Amino acid sequence: MSERALTAQEPRVGHEGVARPRLRVRAAQARRGAGRHAWRETADRLRQPDPLLHVAPPAAREGSPHEHGGGQRGRRAAGRSRSLHPCHTRPQRSGGTRAGVSDREQEVRRQRLAALREAGVDPFPPRTGPRTPVADVRERFDDKSAEELEQLAESVAVCGRILAQRSFGKLVFVTLVEEGVRLQVSARKQEMDPDVFRFVKKLDVGDFARFAGPVWRTQKGELSVDVREVQLLAKSLRPLPEKWHGLKDVEARYRQRYLDLIVNEEARRIAVIRSSTLRAMRSFLDARGFLEVETPVLQPLYGGAAALPFTTHHNTYDQQLYLRISDELYLKRLVTGGLDRVYEIAHNFRNEGISKKHNPEFTMMECYQAYADYREMMELTEAMFCEIARQVCGDTKVEYQGASIDFTPPWPRIEMTRAIEEATGIDVLEAGELSSLRAAMRGKGLDLGSAPTWGKLVDDLFGDHVEPEMVQPTFVIDYPWELSPLAKRSPDNPRLVERFEAFVAGMELGNAFSELNDPDDQRQRLEAQAGDAADGDEEAHPLDEDYIRALEHGLPPTGGLGVGVDRLVMVLADAPNIREVILFPHLRPEVEGS
RNA sequence: GGGCGCGUAGCUCAGUUGGCAGAGCAGCGGACUCUUAAUCCGCCGGUCGAAGGUUCGAAUCCUUCCGCGCUCACCA
Numbered sequence A: 001m002s003e004r005a006l007t008a009q010e011p012r013v014g015h016e017g018v019a020r021p022r023l024r025v026r027a028a029q030a031r032r033g034a035g036r037h038a039w040r041e042t043a044d045r046l047r048q049p050d051p052l053l054h055v056a057p058p059a060a061r062e063g064s065p066h067e068h069g070g071g072q073r074g075r076r077a078a079g080r081s082r083s084l085h086p087c088h089t090r091p092q093r094s095g096g097t098r099a100g101v102s103d104r105e106q107e108v109r110r111q112r113l114a115a116l117r118e119a120g121v122d123p124f125p126p127r128t129g130p131r132t133p134v135a136d137v138r139e140r141f142d143d144k145s146a147e148e149l150e151q152l153a154e155s156v157a158v159c160g161r162i163l164a165q166r167s168f169g170k171l172v173f174v175t176l177v178e179e180g181v182r183l184q185v186s187a188r189k190q191e192m193d194p195d196v197f198r199f200v201k202k203l204d205v206g207d208f209a210r211f212a213g214p215v216w217r218t219q220k221g222e223l224s225v226d227v228r229e230v231q232l233l234a235k236s237l238r239p240l241p242e243k244w245h246g247l248k249d250v251e252a253r254y255r256q257r258y259l260d261l262i263v264n265e266e267a268r269r270i271a272v273i274r275s276s277t278l279r280a281m282r283s284f285l286d287a288r289g290f291l292e293v294e295t296p297v298l299q300p301l302y303g304g305a306a307a308l309p310f311t312t313h314h315n316t317y318d319q320q321l322y323l324r325i326s327d328e329l330y331l332k333r334l335v336t337g338g339l340d341r342v343y344e345i346a347h348n349f350r351n352e353g354i355s356k357k358h359n360p361e362f363t364m365m366e367c368y369q370a371y372a373d374y375r376e377m378m379e380l381t382e383a384m385f386c387e388i389a390r391q392v393c394g395d396t397k398v399e400y401q402g403a404s405i406d407f408t409p410p411w412p413r414i415e416m417t418r419a420i421e422e423a424t425g426i427d428v429l430e431a432g433e434l435s436s437l438r439a440a441m442r443g444k445g446l447d448l449g450s451a452p453t454w455g456k457l458v459d460d461l462f463g464d465h466v467e468p469e470m471v472q473p474t475f476v477i478d479y480p481w482e483l484s485p486l487a488k489r490s491p492d493n494p495r496l497v498e499r500f501e502a503f504v505a506g507m508e509l510g511n512a513f514s515e516l517n518d519p520d521d522q523r524q525r526l527e528a529q530a531g532d533a534a535d536g537d538e539e540a541h542p543l544d545e546d547y548i549r550a551l552e553h554g555l556p557p558t559g560g561l562g563v564g565v566d567r568l569v570m571v572l573a574d575a576p577n578i579r580e581v582i583l584f585p586h587l588r589p590e591v592e593g594s
Numbered sequence B: 001g002g003g004c005g006c007g008u009a010g011c012u013c014a015g016u017u018g019g020c021a022g023a024g025c026a027g028c029g030g031a032c033u034c035u036u037a038a039u040c041c042g043c044c045g046g047u048c049g050a051a052g053g054u055u056c057g058a059a060u061c062c063u064u065c066c067g068c069g070c071u072c073a074c075c076a
Helices: A002-006 A025-045 A065-083 A101-118 A134-141 A146-152 A194-201 A250-255 A257-263 A265-287 A328-336 A374-393 A416-424 A434-443 A454-465 A519-534 A545-553 A565-573
Strands: A155-167 A171-178 A181-188 A208-217 A223-226 A229-234 A310-314 A319-323 A341-349 A361-370 A397-400 A403-406 A413-415 A474-480 A496-504 A507-514 A558-564
Touching: A134 A155, A134 A171, A134 A181, A134 A223, A146 A208, A155 A181, A171 A194, A171 A208, A181 A194, A194 A229, A250 A257, A257 A265, A265 A341, A265 A374, A265 A565, A328 A341, A328 A361, A328 A545, A328 A558, A361 A374, A361 A565, A374 A397, A374 A474, A374 A496, A374 A507, A374 A558, A374 A565, A397 A565, A413 A416, A416 A454, A416 A474, A434 A454, A454 A474, A496 A565, A507 A565, A519 A545, A558 A565
Parallel strands: A181 A223, A413 A474
Antiparallel strands: A155 A171, A155 A208, A171 A181, A208 A223, A208 A229, A310 A319, A341 A361, A361 A558, A397 A403, A474 A496, A496 A507, A507 A558
16 A cells, blocks of 8 residues: 555645635646645655554545545534634634635645545544653653763654744754643654655644654754654644744734634643632632532522623523522522532623623632631631632742732731721711712712712722722721622621622722621612612612522521632733633624624 | 724734835745754735725825724723
């Protein structure tokens, strides 16, 4: 079989069939040249003697040509339709299908793809074969000298994506990357089968391949795998972004995050930090006896936060549903049911504005602990953030946007009303009505905004004048009850509730209270919210009778905490925008004709 | 939603007073056994975001629209 392929005198085979009629003559000629070489390297490929690099001969494949080719086509078609995300109603500006360089670059690669298939080489083989992770190779041999490596004469097989290729005629260097770790592969014509050598030269940047051969050090001292055998693992049909400048276009980085991850180390670093953060958080809570649970995303009534929901509909039940804005009310039902310590790391959905701190879909960890109050939740919060920082960043101090942030407990506590008074000179409890507070603010020359209720106005004051100043981790405690319909009243001052928010880097990262477990008080508070709704506060909570019923069965004294996971990751990763820590942030759709 | 800015080759970017659309990288062909942003020679590559307008002539000026960013508003 391989002999037949090697002696084939029909270099045109394999490219006529894929020529695109819209290409001009000169381009077609260029392609013909490329196709010939593609054919030749494919023939070379068939000669590989290494059993590790097993390639089924064409004869063996003829039994299932439909399954094979059809499967590939089907997969490509599926891939295309998947790439047409609902938001992407036209091809991407970058890498789109309109005529241009990319088109012809893809054309060349499709030529090679076709030539490989023609020669019976699967460009997307189902199995990889034995391999050593690149990171392991580096770990084992990075500290070995050239002489030591020569004595060891150890062969490995490494796999990864080709990031760059530097060719010197009879010597080729390939930069391979796997899991973010790079390794150089060298191919010396003198040291290997010349057909394999040619095959290496014709691999494209972006291809996945497996290289087998001894580990050595080049004259310039670079650790390399000296290729003896090669196997194409997956063909890449589109060019990678520029190797030096990378992918900078912010929109392209968000829309095609996979490219961002390939060429920008920062994207990978943040993804890893996010994963580590979640792992550290789970391990912290698990170690304290919390049970991880899952509660509905589709809820018949939304609640647990002041926010507007997304609405949706269930066809079979003809039921109006909301995507959850919070899982709070469900988690407290579970505590009522005797699951005394529960947590959920949940995606919440809020139909509101987008900013560098807000994505419509975001991740919140909420945990509830029976028999605890908000002071114990403060201690839990401090300990958790500190431990997560240590696990993720290796230190309880982290750099965020030029500021050093120290998570070491205890964090300072300050009463909310005192914080506002210190910042603005206004005692919001004294100015305890919407009208008097507005008057007080007017007296200080402050912007009144459009807050419809006293509580909202206090919240605005706090957000404008206090929140941005809280760079070091700080607990703001004891909120006016109007702001917190789910928190228990303070025994010392009935106008306040036992609530705290944790602020870091000017952002709210945590929110907690001694949970309100008096069903009658809860009902009154939610009814007051209904009044606020009538006053124009469209975020006021609807009344959830089923939740009240659960409280009537008895909720133990419970401390609850919510943590904005995305924002926590921002701080730990030193990312200035929430979109950097969400792999696929919400973007406006690209529209046909734009 | 308002204000400001941006949108030019697959990627990163130039483009002068309104006067032939440019570079580097990538790609293709060639040379090359030590590169790691390889180098050298040659070549290919454009709906200048879209539509309309002004003009002898528009990437450039005007209008509208689309997308992105920053910012304000909104927003746990």
